[in-house]
Amino acid sequence: MRALMFGWEFPPHILGGLGTASYGLTKGMAKQNDMEILFVIPKPWGDEDQSFLTMIGANNTPVVWRDVPWETAKSRLEKCMDPQEYYHLRDHIYADFNYMHTNELGCIEFSGRYPNNILEETNNYSIVAGVIARTYSFDVIHAHDWLTYPAGLHAKSVTGKPLVIHVHATEFDRSRGKPNPVVYGIEKDGMDHCDHIICVSDLTRKTVIENYHQPHWKVTTVHNAVEPLSPEIEALERLSGVPEKVVTFLGRITMQKGPEFFVDAATQVLSKTEHIRFVMAGSGDMMDQMIRLVADRGIAGKFHFTGFLRGRQVYEMLKSSDVYVMPSVSEPFGISPLEAMQCGVPSIISYQSGCSEILHNVIKTNYWDVEAMADAIYSICTYPAMAEYLKVEGKKEIDTITWEDAGRKVREVYDRVVHS
Amino acid sequence: MKTICFYFQIHQPFRLKRYRFFNIGRDHYYYDDYSNEDILQQIAGRSYIPANRMLLDLIRQYKGKFKVAFSISGVALEQLEIYSPEVIDGLRELARTGNVEFLTETYAHSLASLADPEEFKQQVTMQAERIKMLFDQTPTVLRNTELIYSDDIADMACEMGYSKMITEGAKHILGWKSPNYLYQSQNRPELKLLLKNSRFSDDITYRFSNYNWSEYPLTAEKFISWIADTPQEEQVINLFMNYETLGNLQPSYTGIFEFMKALPRFAFDQGIGFATPSEIMDVHKPVGAISVPTPISWTDEERDVGAWLGNTLQKGAFKLLYDIAERVRLCTDRRLKQDWLYLQSSDHFYYMSTKHFSGGHSNFSPYESPYDAFNNYMNVLSDFIGRIKAQYPDTVDNEELNSLLTTIRNQEIEIKRLELELKKVIGRNEEKLVVKQKDK
Numbered sequence: 082m083r084a085l086m087f088g089w090e091f092p093p094h095i096l097g098g099l100g101t102a103s104y105g106l107t108k109g110m111a112k113q114n115d116m117e118i119l120f121v122i123p124k125p126w127g128d129e130d131q132s133f134l135t136m137i138g139a140n141n142t143p144v145v146w147r148d149v150p151w152e153t154a155k156s157r158l159e160k161c162m163d164p165q166e167y168y169h170l171r172d173h174i175y176a177d178f179n180y181m182h183t184n185e186l187g188c189i190e191f192s193g194r195y196p197n198n199i200l201e202e203t204n205n206y207s208i209v210a211g212v213i214a215r216t217y218s219f220d221v222i223h224a225h226d227w228l229t230y231p232a233g234l235h236a237k238s239v240t241g242k243p244l245v246i247h248v249h250a251t252e253f254d255r256s257r258g259k260p261n262p263v264v265y266g267i268e269k270d271g272m273d274h275c276d277h278i279i280c281v282s283d284l285t286r287k288t289v290i291e292n293y294h295q296p297h298w299k300v301t302t303v304h305n306a307v308e309p310l311s312p313e314i315e316a317l318e319r320l321s322g323v324p325e326k327v328v329t330f331l332g333r334i335t336m337q338k339g340p341e342f343f344v345d346a347a348t349q350v351l352s353k354t355e356h357i358r359f360v361m362a363g364s365g366d367m368m369d370q371m372i373r374l375v376a377d378r379g380i381a382g383k384f385h386f387t388g389f390l391r392g393r394q395v396y397e398m399l400k401s402s403d404v405y406v407m408p409s410v411s412e413p414f415g416i417s418p419l420e421a422m423q424c425g426v427p428s429i430i431s432y433q434s435g436c437s438e439i440l441h442n443v444i445k446t447n448y449w450d451v452e453a454m455a456d457a458i459y460s461i462c463t464y465p466a467m468a469e470y471l472k473v474e475g476k477k478e479i480d481t482i483t484w485e486d487a488g489r490k491v492r493e494v495y496d497r498v499v500h501s
Numbered sequence: 502m503k504t505i506c507f508y509f510q511i512h513q514p515f516r517l518k519r520y521r522f523f524n525i526g527r528d529h530y531y532y533d534d535y536s537n538e539d540i541l542q543q544i545a546g547r548s549y550i551p552a553n554r555m556l557l558d559l560i561r562q563y564k565g566k567f568k569v570a571f572s573i574s575g576v577a578l579e580q581l582e583i584y585s586p587e588v589i590d591g592l593r594e595l596a597r598t599g600n601v602e603f604l605t606e607t608y609a610h611s612l613a614s615l616a617d618p619e620e621f622k623q624q625v626t627m628q629a630e631r632i633k634m635l636f637d638q639t640p641t642v643l644r645n646t647e648l649i650y651s652d653d654i655a656d657m658a659c660e661m662g663y664s665k666m667i668t669e670g671a672k673h674i675l676g677w678k679s680p681n682y683l684y685q686s687q688n689r690p691e692l693k694l695l696l697k698n699s700r701f702s703d704d705i706t707y708r709f710s711n712y713n714w715s716e717y718p719l720t721a722e723k724f725i726s727w728i729a730d731t732p733q734e735e736q737v738i739n740l741f742m743n744y745e746t747l748g749n750l751q752p753s754y755t756g757i758f759e760f761m762k763a764l765p766r767f768a769f770d771q772g773i774g775f776a777t778p779s780e781i782m783d784v785h786k787p788v789g790a791i792s793v794p795t796p797i798s799w800t801d802e803e804r805d806v807g808a809w810l811g812n813t814l815q816k817g818a819f820k821l822l823y824d825i826a827e828r829v830r831l832c833t834d835r836r837l838k839q840d841w842l843y844l845q846s847s848d849h850f851y852y853m854s855t856k857h858f859s860g861g862h863s864n865f866s867p868y869e870s871p872y873d874a875f876n877n878y879m880n881v882l883s884d885f886i887g888r889i890k891a892q893y894p895d896t897v898d899n900e901e902l903n904s905l906l907t908t909i910r911n912q913e914i915e916i917k918r919l920e921l922e923l924k925k926v927i928g929r930n931e932e933k934l935v936v937k938q939k940d941k
Contacts, residue, residue, distance in 0.1 A: 322526025323887070360522055372872040376817040382883060385522040386876045401523065 082495060083117045083219040084110075085236060087210065087229035089193075091122050091129050091136070093392070096194060097333075098416050099249050102281070103225055105308050106491065107134050109484025113492060119217055121232070123206060124193030127160030137162065139209040143171045144178040145187035157186060173215040178208065199228070200263065207231035214239045221245060221495050227252070227264060230271030243276040243498040245491075250413045251288050257336055257411060269293050276498045279303050279491060281414040282435025301494055304439050306484040307419040314396045321401035325358040325383075326462040329402040329426075331395065331417055332409075334365030339408040339431065339448045344371060346406070348378045349455035357383070357462050362398050364389040399424040403468065404461045408448045409434045418443065422479045427471035429457045439482065442474040503728065503773045504737055506695065506781055508644075508667065509744040511549070511573040512610045513541055513580050514848035516867050520877055525884045531840065536867060538584045545585040548748030553591030555747075555758055559765055560600045567765045568600045568775045571744070572644045575608030575628050576846055578635065589635065596636040602777035604667070605629040605640035611845035612809055614645050614654050615796060616823040619830070622661055624842075641665055642778045646847050648697065648741070648799040649806060652792060655686040663692070665782045667741065670696035671797040671804040681735035683785040687792035693782045694791065697741040697799060701728065706742045710755035718756075721763035729771045737781055741799070801856075809850040814875040819850060821882060825889050827899045831906060832892050840885055849878050 086107065090100030103120075110116050111133035118134040125138040138161050154164040167186070174187075183189055189205045196202060210232035214222075222244045224233030230246060237244040252260035252268060272278055272293050278300045280286040286302045289295050321327055328350075330343045340361065347359040361371060361384070368386070375384045390398055399405065405421035405428040412434035419436060421428050422443070430437050431448035444461075446453040461468045518533035559567045571592065573581075581588045595601040607613055608628040613620040629640050642665040643658050650668035658666055670680025680696040704724065708714045716723070728738050743750065751757040765775070776784075800808045810816055822844065829841045852866040852874035868874040893902055 320523045322523070322528075323883075324526070369870070369872045372875060373813060376813045376875065379817060379820075381814075381817045381875070381879050382821045382886065385525075385880060385883070386872075387522050388873075388876075397523070 082113075082115055082221065082492070082499070083119065083217075084221050084223050084495065085214065085217065085219040085242075086118055086120045086223040086225065087206075087232045087236075088120060088122050088225045089228045091120070091125070093128060094126050094193070098414070099226055101308075101416055102249055102305050102414075104130075105306060105484040106487060108308070109306070109486075109488035110491060112485050112488065116492070119213075119219060121210070121213060122193065123191035123202065125161045137166070137213060139206055139213075140188055140191045140193075141167065141186070142209045142212050143167065143183075143187035144174060144181065144189060144208055144212060145183045146171060146174055147185065147187035149186055154186070170212055170216050173212050175211055175215055181205075181208075203228050203231055203267070207235045210235045211239055220499050223247060223491075224271070224275075225249060227268045227271065230267055230275075234271060234274055237274070244274070245277045245279060245494055245498060246271050246275045247279045247281075248285055248289055248413070249281055251285065251292070253288050253292055254285075254337060254411045254413050276501075277301065277494050279494060281305050283438050284433070284435045285413045301490070303487050303490040303494075304435070304482075305414045305416055305419075306482045306487045307416060307423060307479060308484065309480075310396075310423050314393070317393075317396055317400045319401050320397050323358055325356050326403040327358050327360060327401055328404040328406060328458055328462070329360045329362060329398060329421075330406050330408075331362045331390070331398060331421075332407065334361065334363055334368045334371055336367065337409060337411055338365075339410045340365075340367055340371050341374065342408040342448055342451055342454065343406055344374050344378065344384070345451040346408075346454040346458060347375075347384055348380055349451065350458050351380045351383055354459065354463075357458070359384045360387060360398070360402070361385070362387040362390050362395075395420070396424065399426055402426050404429065404458055406454065406458065407431065407434060408446075408454060410448050412436070419479055419482065422475040425472045425476050427461050427468050427475060429454060429461075440478065442471055442478045444471070503731070503735070504776045504781060505728065505768060505773060506570070506737060506739045506776055506778055507568070508570040508572065508604070508739070508741045508778060509552075509747075510644075510742070511571065511577050511581075511744045513537070513544070513574075513577045514610065514846035515576055515580070515843040516540075517849070517877055517881055520880045520884075522880055525880055526887060529836075529840075529884065529888065531881045531884075532843070533867070537580060541580050541584045544745055544749050545581070545588050547752070548745050549581075549585070549588045550591060551753065551758065552744060552747040553588065553595060555761060556601075557591070557595055557598070559762065560595070560598045563765055563769070565598070565600055566769070566775065568602075568777050568780075569595075570602040570604060570642075570777045571595075572604040572606050573632075574606060574610035574646075574846075575624075575631055576610055576843060578631060593636060596638060600777075602642070602779055603632045603636050603638050603640055604642045604644045604778065605632060606644045607646050609842040609845040610646050610847055611842075612646060612649070612806070612819070612847050612850065613823075613845060614649060614657065615806065615810070616819065617826045618657050620823075620826050620845075621657055623830075625661060642667060642695075642782070647806075647809075649796050650694075650793055650798075651796040652686065652688050652794060654796070655689045655692050655793075659689045659692055665693050665695070665779060667695040667739070667778055668697070669797050669799040669804055670699055670739075672699075673804070674791055674793055674797060678789065678791075679732075679735055680739065681731060681737050682788040683737060683782060684789055684791050685787035687790040690787075690790065693787055695737070695739055695778050695782060698739050699799075701738060702740050702742050705740065705757075705760075706746045706750060709751050709757060709760070719760070721760050721767050724760075725764065725767040725771055725773065728768075728773060736785065807856065808854050809847050812853070812855050812871075814853045814855075814871060815850045818853065818875060818878055818882065821879075821886075825886055828889050828893070831899065831902055832889065834892065837885075837888060837892070844882065844885060849874070853878070 088103045092104045120134045121137045123139045154167050158164050214236035222236045225247045226249050233244050252264045280302050283302050286300050332338045334340045375381050405426045407418050407430045414435035418428045418430050428443045437445050444457040515532045605628045607624040643663040644667050648669045680698045684694045686692040796806050797804050853871045855871050
């Protein structure tokens with residue numbers, strides 16, 4: 082089985098959870114012997130792990146024929162792909178795109194991020210997808226999140242192969258129920274014209290069925306999983322030098338993540354006890370507002386902000402924590418509590434997060450139930466038995482959740498759409 | 502005869518390094534040595550050193566008729582000693598001319614006067630001692646941080662024995678009155694007050710090189726004619742400014758040094774003289790009393806303390822800092838005492854101000870945003886508080902601790918006394934022994 086996948090991010094250069102999930106899922110699927118994956122992203126950096134898949138950069142795929150000498154192609158592309166592939170792709174240019182802005186290789190430039198002209202970039206991505214779809218043979222097309230749906234649809238219309246779309250988040254989650262109509266339109270179009278929809282949680286599945294009006298039979302839930310920790314990360318020591326217990330919020334500080342509920346819970350806990358410190362790690366458009374709120378509540382002496390953390394810093398933070406809290410208001414899945422549990426950190430999550438459907442050895446509260454959250458924080462920090470139980474059992478539980486299982490479920494979906 | 506009174510302020514804080522949550526409890530060094538050294542040396546080169554030289558030339562040229570005053574925060578003096586000792590040498594040379602007066606202020610350039618009278622008094626005393634040591638002058642005039650003044654501060658100054666202070670001639674306090682007279686405090690008539698003339702001071706500090714200003718270019722001749730044109734009865738013109746104005750805020754290419762050099766000549770031509778603050782306050786009689794119920798300063802249009810204690814971030818940090826003041830005073834560890842001073846500098850609070858960040862960035866702040874400044878400061882403060890708490894058990898309250906420490910200290914003295922006595926007795930016995938043996 083050969084799958085053509087369209088993604089937007091891939092580790093190590095990631096901006097959100099999408100990259101982590103793409104990596105884990107493809108790696109899990111590659112364990113199946115007959116599975117071959119061709120993964121397209123807008124802009125590879127050349128340091129991605131290509132041991133289990135073949136990567137194609139949209140910014141390295143020509144859409145305009147240029148007479149490029151071998152030496153030039155080699156020096157420009159060697160880092161990311163076999164230069165021979167460039168010529169192979171060049172033979173499949175299907176229309177005249179000279180009116181587009183292209184570089185000397187005849188390729189369109191991509192930022193690979195989430196720029197302001199993101200709609201233009203998704204459109205360009207779909208133009209490039211036409212060339213790629215004509216170049217390679219495959220059995221199924223798989224598109225991750227709305228940015229790649231147009232590309233997936235294009236590839237489907239060119240080749241007639243079945244299209245599976247993978248919903249990591251919907252516009253409804255991102256906007257707390259006030260979707261951008263253009264983005265909603267792209268999502269709906271993708272869902273209407275694909276062959277099957279995979280959602281990361283039942284919560285998302287429900288959103289897709291209710292808000293995008295999809296039939297039940299067309300939507301399957303495949304929960305995310307988490308990659309086992311590398312020995313290097315496993316060996317990290319606790320870094321924080323404070324004698325107090327550390328309670329951590331880690332993620333983008335935005336409306337979707339419910340940071341204000343964390344501050345409220347902290348205020349309640351700190352009014353009762355001295356032996357706990359709070360940390361809000363990450364950045365986002367609500368950060369300044371949260372700092373002001375913390376100062377307002379008079380708890381700034383025990384409440385710290387770290388700013389954006391990347392890569393290893395995330396694990397350093399987790400390893401230094403005694404409790405992890407994710408009070409998300411609407412979270413399609415939420416991989417980070419799984420990462421916290423891997424590090425042996427007891428976690429508190431909201432019922433409104435997709436991951437609460439599969440996690441059992443965590444404490445779950447409603448995101449708005451600040452008192453329950455404060456109570457749970459206090460218990461874990463104060464009663465060692467409880468912390469120890471959550472730590473040990475949580476870690477055990479996480480070790481049974483693997484991407485390989487998720488990959489098998491995706492494969493079942495492939496088999497169904499290919500043979501129907 | 503009209504008199505111009507120049508007073509220059511020198512202050513540089515110990516800026517904090519990037520101090521993360523993870524540093525708390527592990528790293529007890531808080532300062533960004535590189536940028537502190539860099540900034541100080543740049544300003545010294547551009548401003549302090551050439552300005553010192555210029556003032557010395559003027560004093561010599563006019564044979565003692567040209568006079569100025571300085572106030573230099575203790576933390577700035579410390580940095581000058583480390584990074585640019587030639588500035589101190591220049592100031593000492595100026596001090597030796599006898600035409601330069603040094604004022605006292607809070608050692609840490611702190612806002613202690615607004616929170617903690619005892620801390621305020623300690624810092625002023627400490628600063629006065631420092632000035633005496635460096636410049637061989639005992640300051641008689643008090644200048645509070647950023648010219649902050651209120652009736653309460655007047656009380657504190659009088660309790661410390663100061664009868665001369667300088668502050669801002671804030672419009673909302675003066676009303677129709679002119680700053681060009683000597684005033685006294687309403688509730689403490691023995692305290693004389695010299696007020697800054699904002700218009701003339703700011704003409705030099707802010708407007709001197711402003712092309713859009715209708716009076717540009719400002720020449721010494723024009724400036725002196727303005728002063729001469731003030732009503733006959735107004736005898737004192739107080740020009741208070743940051744020393745950095747000369748050469749840094751107004752770079753040398755704007756002609757600021759030439760302007761200053763020409764000023765005395767035109768002044769003497771018009772019969773205008775120069776004097777130091779204490780001279781003026783000795784000679785003149787106060788013409789009226791002013792009452793300042795809420796603190797004023799020399800900053801912002803409002804001339805209040807909003808630049809340092811305006812928003813919740815600043816108030817929160819400020820409260821946390823002075824909540825431990827009493828504990829810190831019970832400690833004896835020298836590094837703790839030093840950090841305590843450095844963390845009090847008003848600049849740390851200024852960086853947290855949200856009203857100066859209208860364009861997204863303030864000129865003076867090393868931080869990206871006030872929130873960034875707040876986070877960093879709070880992390881440092883958390884570590885500092887942890888160190889203070891580690892000194893003595895948390896369960897003992899300050900009063901109890903104080904009496905315990907007093908007992909310990911008294912016992913120490915007693916032990917020393919007894920030891921001394923013991924030595925004497927032993928010595929005497931030995932002498933006797935020696936005498937006895939000799940006798941034998």
